[in-house]
Amino acid sequence: MYLRATEEVPITLVDFDLVNPFYTLRPIKDTLENLGLKVIAWGKNTFMGLGEASSLLRSDMLWALHRKGNIVFDVGYGTYGAEIFNLLEDNAEGRLNIFGVVNICKPLTSTVTGIVKYVKEFGKINGIINNSHWGDKTDITIINEGIIIVSEASKILGVPVISTTVEKKLAEKIGPADFMGNPVWPLTLYMGNAYW
Amino acid sequence: MSNKKPVEGEKRAFLTGNETVAWAALAGGADIMYGYPITPQNQVMHTWSRIIPPYNRKFLQTEDEISAGFANCAGALAGKKSFTATAGPGNALMQEPQSMAEAMRIPAVFIIQQRGGPSSGTVIYSQQELTLTTYGGNGEGWRIVYSVCNHQEIYDYTIKAFNTAWTYRFPTYVMGDGYQAELREALTIYDPEERGIKMVEPQPMVGMPGKPGVDRPPVHLVNIYSLEEELYDVCIKYQMEFDRISGEITESEGKNTENPDVLVIGHGVVFRSIHEAVKEMMKDGLNVGYFRPVTVRPMDVKALRNAVKNAKKVLVAESSLGQLERQIKAYCYGLTTPISGYFLPGMGIVATDIEREVKALLKK
Numbered sequence: 001m002y003l004r005a006t007e008e009v010p011i012t013l014v015d016f017d018l019v020n021p022f023y024t025l026r027p028i029k030d031t032l033e034n035l036g037l038k039v040i041a042w043g044k045n046t047f048m049g050l051g052e053a054s055s056l057l058r059s060d061m062l063w064a065l066h067r068k069g070n071i072v073f074d075v076g077y078g079t080y081g082a083e084i085f086n087l088l089e090d091n092a093e094g095r096l097n098i099f100g101v102v103n104i105c106k107p108l109t110s111t112v113t114g115i116v117k118y119v120k121e122f123g124k125i126n127g128i129i130n131n132s133h134w135g136d137k138t139d140i141t142i143i144n145e146g147i148i149i150v151s152e153a154s155k156i157l158g159v160p161v162i163s164t165t166v167e168k169k170l171a172e173k174i175g176p177a178d179f180m181g182n183p184v185w186p187l188t189l190y191m192g193n194a195y196w
Numbered sequence: 197m198s199n200k201k202p203v204e205g206e207k208r209a210f211l212t213g214n215e216t217v218a219w220a221a222l223a224g225g226a227d228i229m230y231g232y233p234i235t236p237q238n239q240v241m242h243t244w245s246r247i248i249p250p251y252n253r254k255f256l257q258t259e260d261e262i263s264a265g266f267a268n269c270a271g272a273l274a275g276k277k278s279f280t281a282t283a284g285p286g287n288a289l290m291q292e293p294q295s296m297a298e299a300m301r302i303p304a305v306f307i308i309q310q311r312g313g314p315s316s317g318t319v320i321y322s323q324q325e326l327t328l329t330t331y332g333g334n335g336e337g338w339r340i341v342y343s344v345c346n347h348q349e350i351y352d353y354t355i356k357a358f359n360t361a362w363t364y365r366f367p368t369y370v371m372g373d374g375y376q377a378e379l380r381e382a383l384t385i386y387d388p389e390e391r392g393i394k395m396v397e398p399q400p401m402v403g404m405p406g407k408p409g410v411d412r413p414p415v416h417l418v419n420i421y422s423l424e425e426e427l428y429d430v431c432i433k434y435q436m437e438f439d440r441i442s443g444e445i446t447e448s449e450g451k452n453t454e455n456p457d458v459l460v461i462g463h464g465v466v467f468r469s470i471h472e473a474v475k476e477m478m479k480d481g482l483n484v485g486y487f488r489p490v491t492v493r494p495m496d497v498k499a500l501r502n503a504v505k506n507a508k509k510v511l512v513a514e515s516s517l518g519q520l521e522r523q524i525k526a527y528c529y530g531l532t533t534p535i536s537g538y539f540l541p542g543m544g545i546v547a548t549d550i551e552r553e554v555k556a557l558l559k560k
Binding site: 103105106107108110133134135136137138142 | 203207208209210211219246247380381382385
């Protein structure tokens with residue numbers, strides 16, 4: 001399940017955040033492309049002038065599902081951001097794997113009840129990713145707390161926990177699976193280079 | 197209001213700056229937010245309206261920022277802890293109600309997430325609302341403005357802003373920027389009372405019970421002056437009060453300000469880079485220091501002048517074209533320390549930028 005970009009199965013990252021289209025991954029687009037990802041996003045040299053007078057949809061964003069390989073959409077914050085999937089061309093019901101990403105260090109998803117309420121607002125989802133962390137203050141205790149709380153919520157929701165995502169240095173300490181057997185996906189963080 | 201506390205004890209949180217404002221306002225006992233959408237503060241409104249239902253707080257989206265600003269004043273006049281959030285042209289439109297808040301001593305709280313200019317539609321980061329936020333409006337700038345540099349401060353100072361406003365009855369601001377608004381960062385959220393912070397109870401300034409002049413003194417809140425002498429008297433009185441409280445409310449921080457070869461001055465998010473750069477250069481044995489105003493209005497003039505006087509050279513770094521530097525020079529009138537600027541309007545400033553500029557100054 002852990003995505004790796006290859007020539008046969010490329011990964012395309014689509015900057016599809018219309019809630020806040022200006023504070024996005026634009027500043028690190030080149031970095032990500034140099035890592036082998038295909039990135040559909042506005043860049044410094046491809047955009048000028050509209051400010052907040054418009055939303056910035058590109059046709060290659062709308063048709064992204066026609067691309068080869070795996071497509072990852074970065075949508076706006078909160079459950080309302082996910083409503084943008086309505087705009088995608090060829091978004092047949094059930095064609096997308098939609099995973100709810102949950103962090104117990106966000107107040108609205110800090111409890112089992114909170115996660116259940118939050119994830120239900122997405123509508124149909126295929127799984128939950130336990131992304132519990134406290135930024136640069138994350139430790140193993142927080143990650144383990146997240147595993148317990150998210151697993152409990154997944155049982156109530158009837159959807160599986162797909163993985164536990166962990167910053168790569170901490171991931172090395174945990175190993176390939178967390179203590180409940182969920183695969184650990186190590187993360188390399190790049191957004192710090194985008195200032196926000 | 198519901199008795200249920202929005203935050204029990206201390207809780208770790210990983211939030212955007214905008215979300216942090218909303219949670220802090222909730223924990224700080226804000227009764228109502230009046231708002232009008234504008235990037236990059238929209239998420240304050242979105243988060244506030246989403247989290248308040250269990251706590252019986254209110255939100256009103258008005259027809260524009262002028263209305264949001266005046267409604268914010270009206271809420272405070274009615275004895276409610278009210279606040280609004282805006283940015284850029286929204287801040288410009290709100291200057292009239294902000295001026296009224298100065299004139300009528302209304303304890304309204306304003307959250308400003310700075311963005312770029314000159315422009316009406318530029319939504320990106322900048323630090324170009326310092327002048328507007330501290331001295332905008334047709335008045336003398338009787339405002340209390342906290343310039344925050346990280347999310348813990350956004351939380352702490354948003355709570356503090358309500359207490360400052362209701363204690364001193366001057367409009368009070370928490371000023372961030374587009375980066376801080378959108379950045380996600382680790383912080384601890386808490387119930388202020390459980391930390392021993394006594395929250396000041398709001399009191400209505402209008403609509404009190406009893407007959408004015410009989411059961412209680414009449415309320416005479418003036419926003420319009422017909423006579424020059426009348427305005428003069430009010431200005432002198434308010435200026436004296438503002439000067440008197442300044443000593444109680446100014447906040448700043450400094451490092452190695454005794455005799456640095458270069459003193460770096462900056463506020464808000466740029467201070468993060470200054471802090472990191474100075475720490476690294478001090479490790480390398482360079483004699484550098486920093487001064488950071490937390491209240492950019494009123495400025496901690498005494499500490500600033502001491503720091504500047506002690507330094508051989510001063511570098512002011514900011515994401516604007518000298519808005520802070522102009523104020524620093526005015527406050528330091530008469531001192532002979534050379535002051536230069538590193539200005540990147542609209543652009544972020546990182547620690548390596550500061551180190552490069554300081555080292556260039558050291559060589560001169």
